[in-house]
Amino acid sequence: MTKFYELSTAERIDRLRVEGAIGEDGLRVLTGQAEALPAVVASNMVENHIGAFPVPLGLAEHFVIDGEALRVPMAVEEPSVIAAAGNAAARIARSGGFSTSVRREGVVAQIVVTDARDGDGVDGGGKEGADRSPLDRLTEYVRAHEGEIRRVARQAHPSLERHGGGLRGVEVRGHEDGFAELDLLIDTGEAMGANVVNTIAEAVSVHCISHIDGLDPLMSILSNESAGQRAQSVARIAFDDLKTRDMDGDRVARRIVKAARFAWVSPLRAATHNKGIMNGVNAAVLATGNDTRNINAAAYADLSDRKRTWTKWTIDEDRSQLVGVIDMPLPLGAVGGAMSTLPMARLSLALLGHPSAARLMGIVASVGLASNLSAMRALVTRGIQSGHMNLQFKSLVMSAGARPEELDQVVAGLRADPAHADLAMAKRLLQRLRAESK
Template identity: 40%
Template sequence: MTSRISGFYKKSPEERLELISQHLNLSDEEKELMLGHSGFTVAQADRLVENVVGYLPVPLGIAVNFQVNGKDVFVPMATEEPSVIAAASNAAKQNIGGFFTSYSGSIMRGQIQVIGVKDPYGALARIYENKEAILEQCNEQDPTLVSFGGGAKDLDVQIIDGESEKMVVAHLLVDTKDAMGANAVNTMAEAVSPFIEKITGGKVVLRILSNLADQRIVRARGVFENPFKGDRDALENFIRAYELAEADPYRAATHNKGIMNGISAVVLATGNDTRAVEAGAHAYASVTGRYRSLTRWEINADDSITGTIELPMPVGLIGGATQSHPVAKLATKILDVETAEELAGIIASTGLAQNFAGLRALAGEGIQQGHMKLHARNMAVMAGAHDDEVDNVVKLAANQGKISYDNIRQIVLSLQENGGSH
């Protein structure tokens, strides 16, 4: 299978799906589900969340040209923002030799906050003295996870200086394997809290997972062709744009948002928790005490560009919407992944490609030129164009070299006043 399909963006949704289907042997039922002809219903939505009155469809596209750890993959991305999927696909096409990833493991933290402790450092020591009993009690809560080699593995106890007192915070370090693990960790934290209170003589307040998953780190590396064709100034501008994000939090916020355009789209497509991944990523960008870039970029001797990314990636293939949402389940099938580690690597690679595309545009023609061309279809609809008018409106605006809402609105009015198609 190759993920490099020439002219993929020029094909109709049905033609794209058929190409994907040929590679992945999707059934007719799965293709109908992907096209929205069957599948997700209000009844299913009502089982996922509360007070349901309907559901909000989000476009699901496929990023092509990706090879991760020697394996070609089609990357499903759920997003409402134009240019994100196109940018990721184009950047992956300029990647040399594929993306390569590493994974620190699937450890999540559960925090147990203890207040009212008279001897916080003594309490810290007593918690460590009772480590084995604490871990055993935690693992009794999830024998299935333990049977797969997961479960509570260690403790990390900290003294936190609060405004009114020193708090003891015990961290459960839990290997959640191929699950994101929030429910398992929270259950363990709640179950062991009475024992922690007995040990410390204090009162437990919070008992909950931390989304700063700093022991569940994914790293991805990719080498990209120099996109500037001998323009050394543009190549240097690429690096300077990255360096500003590394030094300045105002730029870093937008820089990292662009990375998350790609990451969140894959996380959402696979039914994982976008808020958990985003919170963890932005917290990790701040662990040095200053908010910084999640990526690093370097120019090689041949003027190719090496990019790396490092961030927490608390995603899974077990539980939650990943299994209960039919389209999310199908998206994981398209990815052809068997472990959370594989999924994390693909997601990080997508974020790295997205960042390359953003920096390339900033160092060259600017963000708006490409983005507005892809946004033109949306603007045509907003301006009142009918379905059979949209392509013509976009073409006319492009020919005029003026892609703005006001101009597109004038084109739509002119077509419709002159008897354009309805």
């Protein structure tokens, strides 16, 4: 059977149809019989709508995650991201694939209050208790009335409990400068749940302020810091599956471990190391209609001077294997929002077998780990550019105005002189090809 990457786009779509991976609706979208983003949908998603901005959608092959073989949809404009993830996944699959674990505790909402007498809020009017700190007043009320707070939360979004979610915990925190906050831990079920969380937070805030003298409600909003929504993926790769023509697998593995360690000690390297991870993470997140800004905010908040990246690589000497682990916050949903609205997001989730939110977190973490492995293997062996150049040349030639049937010949000309390959050279080669064809 012809390999998936060797097929044309139309042939790939037909293979997915034959395999039963896509239904009629997905087929219509992929073949252009139905709009990937109808104007009536888009105009109700954003303000001042004028059109759509398509991003290529591809499938990263060879993923085996918790024993299940998958092609992972990835939406990305950068060449090589999909191929690199699939290449690493194939090496990992030969040693058993990815093993994942997920912690999905909920989303935190912050209700922030200050003293109403600080010049911005409404004066407490000298009512009883108004001379105490916001933290003391908030703490006392929550201790005495937690049941009321839970009732208000339920009433703010009654359907959440029917979907397995709801308020799971409350906590009061104090800060310098007189700030106090009431944190609500909310299980959002299968949704990412931003709107649900904010609705509940605002309702609880109104209730608390109406019962506590002298507090000014500064804001009520979810936190994108997502320590309670983490995914871990572990991968093993046999040394023999890491070798190149010029370097044995044992040496490649040890160089990867060194490269990974360097990201922990060098902030300059850590930024690029993490960008390579997010190449895969963001592409998979975007394909499923999840909020990439939410994921980026959570991932960034997880880092510090003591933790500069989300991956670690070690050597298992007994098994002659490289072992990689990724552990990062991935506050994803599987229903609601753009996931339910965008036809391409629905298609991507269908291609993944309609995963639960927890399952999707494990999948995306595995894509991030695969992207990290592929980038480091390239860096410590042949260098990063050689794997990128062919698709970069194709992009350059298309920018020069080449037709599909002219692409390969002009790319070959650029590849013959890569040091001088630029748009001007691509145009000259294209002009020469057309002159010779007359």
